[in-house]
Amino acid sequence: MATGRTHRPATRSRGIPEATVARLPLYLRALTALSERSVPTVSSEELAAAAGVNSAKLRKDFSYLGSYGTRGVGYDVEYLVYQISRELGLTQDWPIVMVGIGNLGAALANYGGFASRGFRVAALIDADPAMVGKPVAGIPVQYIDDLERIIEDNGVSIGVIATPAGAAQQVCDRLVAAGVTSILNFAPTVLSVPDGVDVRKVDLSIELQILAFHEQRKAGEDGEGPLPSAAAVRAAAASEAATAQAAAQAGSAAAGRKGPDGDVPAVMPA
Amino acid sequence: MATGRTHRPATRSRGIPEATVARLPLYLRALTALSERSVPTVSSEELAAAAGVNSAKLRKDFSYLGSYGTRGVGYDVEYLVYQISRELGLTQDWPIVMVGIGNLGAALANYGGFASRGFRVAALIDADPAMVGKPVAGIPVQYIDDLERIIEDNGVSIGVIATPAGAAQQVCDRLVAAGVTSILNFAPTVLSVPDGVDVRKVDLSIELQILAFHEQRKAGEDGEGPLPSAAAVRAAAASEAATAQAAAQAGSAAAGRKGPDGDVPAVMPA
DNA sequence: TAGATTGTTAATCGATTAACAATC
DNA sequence: TAGATTGTTAATCGATTAACAATC
Numbered sequence: 001m002a003t004g005r006t007h008r009p010a011t012r013s014r015g016i017p018e019a020t021v022a023r024l025p026l027y028l029r030a031l032t033a034l035s036e037r038s039v040p041t042v043s044s045e046e047l048a049a050a051a052g053v054n055s056a057k058l059r060k061d062f063s064y065l066g067s068y069g070t071r072g073v074g075y076d077v078e079y080l081v082y083q084i085s086r087e088l089g090l091t092q093d094w095p096i097v098m099v100g101i102g103n104l105g106a107a108l109a110n111y112g113g114f115a116s117r118g119f120r121v122a123a124l125i126d127a128d129p130a131m132v133g134k135p136v137a138g139i140p141v142q143y144i145d146d147l148e149r150i151i152e153d154n155g156v157s158i159g160v161i162a163t164p165a166g167a168a169q170q171v172c173d174r175l176v177a178a179g180v181t182s183i184l185n186f187a188p189t190v191l192s193v194p195d196g197v198d199v200r201k202v203d204l205s206i207e208l209q210i211l212a213f214h215e216q217r218k219a220g221e222d223g224e225g226p227l228p229s230a231a232a233v234r235a236a237a238a239s240e241a242a243t244a245q246a247a248a249q250a251g252s253a254a255a256g257r258k259g260p261d262g263d264v265p266a267v268m269p270a
Numbered sequence: 271m272a273t274g275r276t277h278r279p280a281t282r283s284r285g286i287p288e289a290t291v292a293r294l295p296l297y298l299r300a301l302t303a304l305s306e307r308s309v310p311t312v313s314s315e316e317l318a319a320a321a322g323v324n325s326a327k328l329r330k331d332f333s334y335l336g337s338y339g340t341r342g343v344g345y346d347v348e349y350l351v352y353q354i355s356r357e358l359g360l361t362q363d364w365p366i367v368m369v370g371i372g373n374l375g376a377a378l379a380n381y382g383g384f385a386s387r388g389f390r391v392a393a394l395i396d397a398d399p400a401m402v403g404k405p406v407a408g409i410p411v412q413y414i415d416d417l418e419r420i421i422e423d424n425g426v427s428i429g430v431i432a433t434p435a436g437a438a439q440q441v442c443d444r445l446v447a448a449g450v451t452s453i454l455n456f457a458p459t460v461l462s463v464p465d466g467v468d469v470r471k472v473d474l475s476i477e478l479q480i481l482a483f484h485e486q487r488k489a490g491e492d493g494e495g496p497l498p499s500a501a502a503v504r505a506a507a508a509s510e511a512a513t514a515q516a517a518a519q520a521g522s523a524a525a526g527r528k529g530p531d532g533d534v535p536a537v538m539p540a
Numbered sequence: 541t542a543g544a545t546t547g548t549t550a551a552t553c554g555a556t557t558a559a560c561a562a563t564c
Numbered sequence: 565t566a567g568a569t570t571g572t573t574a575a576t577c578g579a580t581t582a583a584c585a586a587t588c
Contacts, residue, residue, distance in 0.1 A: 017554070017555070018554090018555095019554080019555060019556090020555090021480055021483050021484075022476075022480055024479070024483070025473075025475070025476040025479040025480065026460070026476070028479070029458070030460075043568085043569065043570090044569075044570070044571095045569085050460070051460060052460035052462075054556090054557075055569095056556075056557055056558065056559090057555090057556065057557075059569095059570065059571065059572090060555090060556080060557085060571085060572085062570090062571085063570090063571055063572070067570085067571070069569080069570050069571080070563090070564060070569085070570075071562070071563045071564045071568080071569050071570040071571080072563070072564040072567075072568045072569050072570075073564065073568080073569070073570085074568090074569070074570085075570090087483070088479050088482055088483045088486075089482040089483055089485060089486030090479065090482060092486075094478075094482055094485070096478070102377075103376065103377035103380045103381075104374075104377040104378075104381070106373065106377070107372075107373035107374040107376070107377040108374075108474060110373045111373075111374070111474065113458065113474075113475050114475070114478075117475055117478070117479065118479075118482065119475075119478055119482075157485055157489075158478065158481055158482070158485060160478075181485065181488060182481040182482075182484060182485045183481075184474070184477050184478060184481060188299070188383065190296070190300075190320070190321065190322040192322075196488070198481055198484045198485075200477045200480060200481060202472055202474070202477060203295075204378060204381065204383075204454070204472070205295070205383050205384070205387055205389075206292075206295040206296070207454050207470045207472060208364075208366070208384075208387075208389055208428065208454060209294070209295040209298070209358050209360065209387065209388075210291055210292055210295065210470060211428055211452040211453075211454060211468055211470060212358055212359040212360060212364055212388065212389075212428070212452075213291050213294070213357070213358045213359055214291075214452060214468045215359060215364070215427055215428060215451060215452045215468075216358075216359030216362075218451060218466070219427075287578070287579070288578085288579095289578080289579055289580090290579090313544085313545065313546090314545075314546070314547095315545085324580085324581075325545095326580075326581055326582065326583090327579090327580065327581075329545095329546065329547065329548090330547085330548085330579090330580080330581085332546090332547085333546090333547055333548070337546085337547070339545080339546050339547080340545085340546075340587090340588060341544080341545050341546040341547080341586070341587045341588045342543075342544045342545050342546075342587070342588040343544080343545070343546085343588065344544090344545070344546085345546090543588105544587100544588085545586105545587090545588085546585105546586085546587080546588085547584105547585095547586080547587100548583100548584090548585085548586095549582105549583085549584085549585095550581100550582095550583090551580100551581085551582085551583100552579100552580080552581075552582100553578105553579080553580070553581090554577105554578085554579075554580090555576100555577080555578075555579090556575100556576080556577070556578090557574100557575085557576075557577090558573105558574095558575085558576100559572100559573085559574090559575100560571105560572090560573085561570105561571095561572085561573095562569105562570085562571080562572095563568100563569090563570080563571100564567105564568085564569080564570085
């Protein structure tokens with residue numbers, strides 16, 4: 001406080017906690033819904049409920065951004081939407097590229113929520129020549145060889161990787177070399193990146209495994225379990241339920257080699 | 271320590287930290303890769319590198335599970351794979367149901383990594399009658415009206431929601447009422463569940479927003495930024511890049527109503 | 541034995557929460 | 565003014581990390 005810089009409010013600027021940053025999008029979503037319903041103001045209690053957090057946490061989070069509320073009244077919805085959007089960098093347009101247009105990549109590309117939130121799919125890239133030129137979500141797929149040119153032409157700094165695991169590191173390296181400094185990784189592999197590059201990962205299989213851990217705990221505690229009713233029927237009848245010989249056939253997606261690690265069967269997490 | 275219960279090692283049993291649980295799948299993945307290469311033992315340093323964490327953290331994490339290493343030697347790969355699998359509950363088979371077989375749901379169902387990790391897709395469920403009976407990833411889609419029967423017949427306790435946001439809470443309520451106690455939510459909405467039910471969420475848009483925040487920080491720091499080289503070309507040339515009029519056309523997916531909130535255009539996060 | 545590496549301790553750091561003074 | 569609600573404090577809790585004694 002009162003560090004007296006020159007050009008900015010200075011109140012925030014340094015160090016919004018990571019946990020707070022991760023919740024800002026939740027608040028923004030809840031606020032956007034209120035805005036669409038033309039609700040003018042909202043209390044920390046109401047907004048916290050809508051975002052699924054407690055109100056003390058919300059007020060603490062907002063305190064890092066500044067004092068945008070009015071005691072006795074609450075927060076102005078429109079004003080807060082603007083402030084959080086600005087804080088998150090959503091008042092500008094972020095061109096992104098997606099690499100690996102298999103089942104998952106195509107599903108993600110078809111997701112419409114990008115544009116409305118400050119993101120624009122600048123290009124879809126795949127390593128399968130047969131995919132090139134085919135429109136996915138209205139955007140023609142481009143060939144992996146043009147990756148560097150595409151990044152530069154569009155000033156892309158955020159990349160989404162939806163390739164098989166074996167190709168992900170290689171793609172990541174090329175993205176970073178071309179100037180990308182933020183990566184969202186859907187491939188089930190750990191990516192190595194230099195300092196200054198942010199990576200976030202989304203991994204279906206890991207999420208399921210975490211759920212399985214807790215599920216096992218619930219089942220194991222028997223007597224004093226939190227949900228005696230939901231002890232569930234538990235297996236016993238595998239009945240029909242086709243045994244999912246699904247697997248592979250992931251289609252295109254890949255972007256080159258089949259990494260040193262054996263697995264990598266399909267499109268996502270492992 | 272030494273709480274002296276009766277039927278189990280007692281060492282662990284109570285309270286593995288949530289942060290540790292969330293890393294166990296990463297360790298397991300790295301160990302599985304080593305196992306496939308027939309590597310017999312691994313040190314905390316090596317394994318930590320493969321999992322993308324530091325070795326002190328890894329050793330601390332493992333200390334919650336028990337003493338499975340050998341000083342001066344390291345960890346036996348096969349043994350550790352077994353212990354972590356058991357801890358995560360992956361030595362048993364978890365039938366799961368997926369509700370909402372649109373673009374995203376279909377992509378997830380096609381992902382082959384489930385079965386190999388203790389999960390089995392017991393059923394795919396959708397609200398679109400036109401989808402019913404059509405095989406996705408080799409499994410015929412079933413109608414939403416049969417949700418309760420399917421849960422019970424298969425003893426399902428884990429559900430995956432891949433519906434539009436507007437349908438997610440309703441689907442969630444039905445899953446919970448039918449006995450599901452763990453939910454993986456891909457719909458861009460906050461779910462309310464009773465105590466004892468775990469929810470994890472995967473949200474593309476939130477991840478991108480978090481990246482945008484950090485990206486903005488990098489760009490704003492100018493002079494002393496961590497990656498002066500990667501200041502990137504930044505926009506200036508939006509060149510061709512079709513402006514993604516993609517949006518909606520998400521196909522089936524939906525599972526009923528179109529919730530009170532207006533948005534929910536397509537398949538995923540918002 | 542000497543070298544290597546675990547398992548644990550203790551310090552530090554960051555996040556959460558309740559409570560309440562400030563103030564609309 | 566009285567009532568409501570924010571913004572902040574301070575206590576608590578949980579996670580991370582370095583260091584090193586234990587021990588293979």
